[in-house]
Amino acid sequence: MRSWTEKLNNVEKKIKVVRLEKKFTDIPEGSKMLVATPLIVDAYVRKIPKGHSTSFLTMREDLAREYKADKTCPVSTGIFLRISAEAAYENFLLSASDENITPFWRVIDETMKVAKKLTCGIEFLREHRQKEGL
Numbered sequence: 001m002r003s004w005t006e007k008l009n010n011v012e013k014k015i016k017v018v019r020l021e022k023k024f025t026d027i028p029e030g031s032k033m034l035v036a037t038p039l040i041v042d043a044y045v046r047k048i049p050k051g052h053s054t055s056f057l058t059m060r061e062d063l064a065r066e067y068k069a070d071k072t073c074p075v076s077t078g079i080f081l082r083i084s085a086e087a088a089y090e091n092f093l094l095s096a097s098d099e100n101i102t103p104f105w106r107v108i109d110e111t112m113k114v115a116k117k118l119t120c121g122i123e124f125l126r127e128h129r130q131k132e133g134l
Contacts, residue, residue, distance in 0.1 A: 003087075003090060004083055004086035004087040004089075004090050005087040005090050005091065007038060007083045007086075007087070008038045008039065008042060008083050008084060008087040009038075009039070010037075010038065013037040013038060013039075014037065015034070015035070015036055015037050015040060015067065016034075016035045017032050017033065017034050017035075017067060017068070017069045018032070018033055018035065019031070019032055019033075020032075020033055024073075025074050025075070026071070026074065027070070027071040027073075031069075031070040031071055032068070032069040032070045032071075033069055033070065033071050033072070033073050034063055034064050034067045034069035034071070034072040034073065035072075035073045035076050036063055036067070036072060036073075036076065036077060036080060037080065038080040038083045038084060038087075040063065040080075041059075041063075041077060041080040041081050041083075041084050042080075042083075042084040042087070042102050044059055044062065044063060045059075045081070045084055045102050045103060045104055045106060045107055046102050046103070048103065048106040048107070050103070050132055051132045051133055051134070052106065052134075053106045053107065053109070053129075053132075053134045054106060054107055055107070056074075056077075056078070056081070056107060056112070059072075059077070059081075059107055060072035060074060060077055063077070078114060081104070081107060081108065081114065082114050082117065082118070084102050084104055085102070085104035085108060085114075085118055085120070086118065086119055087102070088101040088102040088103075088104050089101075089118070089119055089120045089124070092120075098128065103128070105124075105125050105128040105129050105132070105134070106132070106134065108125060109125065109129060109134075110122045110125050110126055110129075
């Protein structure tokens, strides 16, 4: 089984913008939908300044705008956000430092479904969000 870091760095995943033939979740038929990549989501999260947070919806809107789409796929983006978070936590465990890892706690808070699935646990999220005043 591949590590989260290997999944994050999977260069076979390519960005695509597709025109929807039917409604999908919160995205209407005919919209251009961005399907990002784990690395694009990771890069977005890395750009969030310390002490600031961004909602999942805002991240999707920002990415759609950046890649000239109407919306960003909520399903793949959620999966890619988890991959980014898990890879960051793998790196945290290796270095025992959060200095150079992706600050996923700036997007994921303890109320989100994905938070309950993360290897790091809710307490890790809580501590890091508190440290930054989020």
